[in-house]
Amino acid sequence: MERIVIVTGANSGIGLALCERLLTQDSALRLCLACRNMQRAEAARSALLTSHPSAHVDLLHLDVGSVRSVLSAAQEVQARYSKVDYLYLNAGIMPNPQVDLKTLFKGLFSRNVVHMFATAEGLLTQQDRVNSDGLQEVFATNLFGHFLLIRELEPMLCQADLTSSVIWTSSSNACRSAFSLEDIQHKDGKEPYSSSKYASDLISLALNRHMNSQGLYSSVVCPGMVMTNLTYGILPHFFWTLIMPIMWLIRLFTNTFTITPYNGAEALHWLFLQKPQCLDPRSKYHSLTSGFGKNYTQPQKMDIDDSLSEELYSALIELEKEVKRKL
């Protein structure tokens, strides 16, 4: 039977590289690029069809940061397909990032240097804003829109005698200290990105608890440090060009500098090949690249607990009711 794969944020970076890899793996699958900008989506589709002329590539308009858009995209999916086998929740933003240069230079000469380059913990802040649904934009895009999408697609993901995989592109920057149950949208802090990624780790665990019995399995991935539009937004372009040789050098000391979108998509691709029932709901699957350029996937236990994940799950269900009431 034809497998249906939906990828959010598929028009660039890791999402687009994943699409390329999936089509190389299985040219018979039906790939749906779920994007907010249809011009960019069309360009991505053309690029994919150039390398895979007989592939089935559909486009879906989806702005994950907008409740209305998520609801209508979910309806469109139900009208087009009879089921969804893989749902890659990959779209993400990091608006107005700022690097704390003092922490960076201190870190460079400390024992924590490898950890700092791997996670950027304490190194990055962002300026968030409220979107037209009255939600914090980073939370709405990176977490809540995707959560709503899963909820709306439940009948498509939970089919009798079939399993489905929901795969979140999380991050090594997901940090427990950035997340608070009292402020799930991270209105009051300066690390909304880190908070939203930690929340996705928690939600994945809760989804497994609630949905495994219906055939839905959720996993989280860390693609490593990848050069994409998102990372190019952190420092000026010329600076990245200047330090690029240093980046390749850093790879000799940490396997988390995957650098290219192709390498970053390694774990996302690897999960496509696994039986979802055999995966560990408490592990994050990391894309890693060795100093010699060899790609591999490694699971690492996450710093998450059941009660926190359950409380966040309930909070999101409540928020879902609230936003739907307001429509």
Ligand SMILES: NC(=O)C1=CN([C@@H]2O[C@H](COP(=O)(O)OP(=O)(O)OC[C@H]3O[C@@H](n4cnc5c(N)ncnc54)[C@H](OP(=O)(O)O)[C@@H]3O)[C@@H](O)[C@H]2O)C=CC1
């Ligand atoms: N690059 C890195 O080092 C790392 C990235 N990640 C995560 O990987 C994922 C992919 O990012 P990456 O490839 O790096 O960066 P890109 O900016 O290249 O890709 C992000 C994608 O998400 C899309 N997107 C953003 N907002 C929305 C929205 N509201 N609705 C629909 N699509 C949206 C973008 O579309 P558009 O082109 O229209 O903006 C784009 O296609 C993100 O979740 C990111 O957090 C995690 C760890 C490390």
Ligand SMILES: CC(C)CCC[C@@H](C)[C@H]1CC[C@H]2C3=C(CC[C@]12C)[C@@]1(C)CCC(=O)C[C@@H]1CC3
């Ligand atoms: C080479 C150095 C002299 C300068 C680079 C320092 C920082 C800009 C980077 C060090 C670790 C990086 C990192 C990310 C962004 C760029 C760094 C902070 C991410 C936060 C990008 C998005 C993620 O989800 C995780 C990445 C972790 C590592």
